[in-house]
Amino acid sequence: ALPYDLAGVRVLISAGGTREPLDPVRYLGNHSSGKQGFALARAAAQRGASVTVVAGSTADPGDPAGVQIVRISTAQELSEEMTKRAADADVVIMAAAVADFRPIAVADAKIKKGDQGPAPIELTTNPDILRGLVDARDDGRIPSETVIVGFAAETGDETGGVLDHGRAKLARKGCDLLVVNAVGDGKAFGTEDNTGWLLSAKGDETALPFGSKTLMSSRILDEVRQLVPDGRGA
Numbered sequence: 001a002l003p004y005d006l007a008g009v010r011v012l013i014s015a016g017g018t019r020e021p022l023d024p025v026r027y028l029g030n031h032s033s034g035k036q037g038f039a040l041a042r043a044a045a046q047r048g049a050s051v052t053v054v055a056g057s058t059a060d061p062g063d064p065a066g067v068q069i070v071r072i073s074t075a076q077e078l079s080e081e082m083t084k085r086a087a088d089a090d091v092v093i094m095a096a097a098v099a100d101f102r103p104i105a106v107a108d109a110k111i112k113k114g115d116q117g118p119a120p121i122e123l124t125t126n127p128d129i130l131r132g133l134v135d136a137r138d139d140g141r142i143p144s145e146t147v148i149v150g151f152a153a154e155t156g157d158e159t160g161g162v163l164d165h166g167r168a169k170l171a172r173k174g175c176d177l178l179v180v181n182a183v184g185d186g187k188a189f190g191t192e193d194n195t196g197w198l199l200s201a202k203g204d205e206t207a208l209p210f211g212s213k214t215l216m217s218s219r220i221l222d223e224v225r226q227l228v229p230d231g232r233g234a
């Protein structure tokens with residue numbers, strides 16, 4: 001039987017990639033398909049959670065059923081939606097691939113080739129949404145018992161420091177759980193399967209076996225469930 005252990009728990013998930021416009025026809029983006037975020041949404045809904053997904057660009061064949069989906073495009077839009085909705089969530093999971101930078105200026109008209117060759121694109125920093133959510137919890141803008149989960153997309157392998165980068169990122173972001181997955185070389189972005197480690201703020205480190213993004217999601221939600229205070233949900 002399916003565990004119905006998230007009944008009534010409100011779960012807010014970001015999924016997919018952000019797109020930062022350059023002009024009316026071009027953007028800076030990434031290869032996130034939304035499959036990992038949507039798999040989490042489906043798995044949480046199957047366990048009885050009330051799920052909202054804030055989704056950027058996705059290539060998943062179907063929107064998860066029984067889940068509220070809010071569409072956004074840019075990192076700033078994602079930041080607004082997540083910050084607003086986090087106040088009414090018991091669990092917040094940042095599975096979206098967020099652009100750290102955006103072009104300073106968005107041209108009103110399509111940028112022309114011109115005579116001078118390519119012009120440099122000037123960038124400015126986007127808000128760190130995950131860090132912002134942790135700060136909001138620290139200063140009481142969202143409830144202190146809200147569980148906050150981040151992802152870390154790192155290139156390389158275990159010996160190449162993926163896990164070390166993940167540990168440093170957990171400390172920097174201050175979230176309760178961090179899912180570290182290796183990316184690049186055809187890994188994680190756009191794939192059906194995933195693997196990695198689950199790091200907790202308490203110092204626990206669990207290897208997540210290679211398998212479907214659905215399986216990975218169940219493992220993540222098992223850990224999340226432990227952190228949701230008793231009395232939340234059913």
Ligand code: PMT
Binds near residue numbers: 037126130152154190
């Ligand atoms: O969508 P799929 O094709 O299924 O691929 C899944 C995935 C590889 C995109 C997913 O598993 C994943 O790793 N998502 C996080 C990607 C990412 O942006 O990682 P990061 O290491 O750059 O960021 C760390 C964390 O901070 C993430 O939780 C991210 O959502 C968040 N972040 C990053 C930048 C930013 N400006 N604000 C943020 O909140």
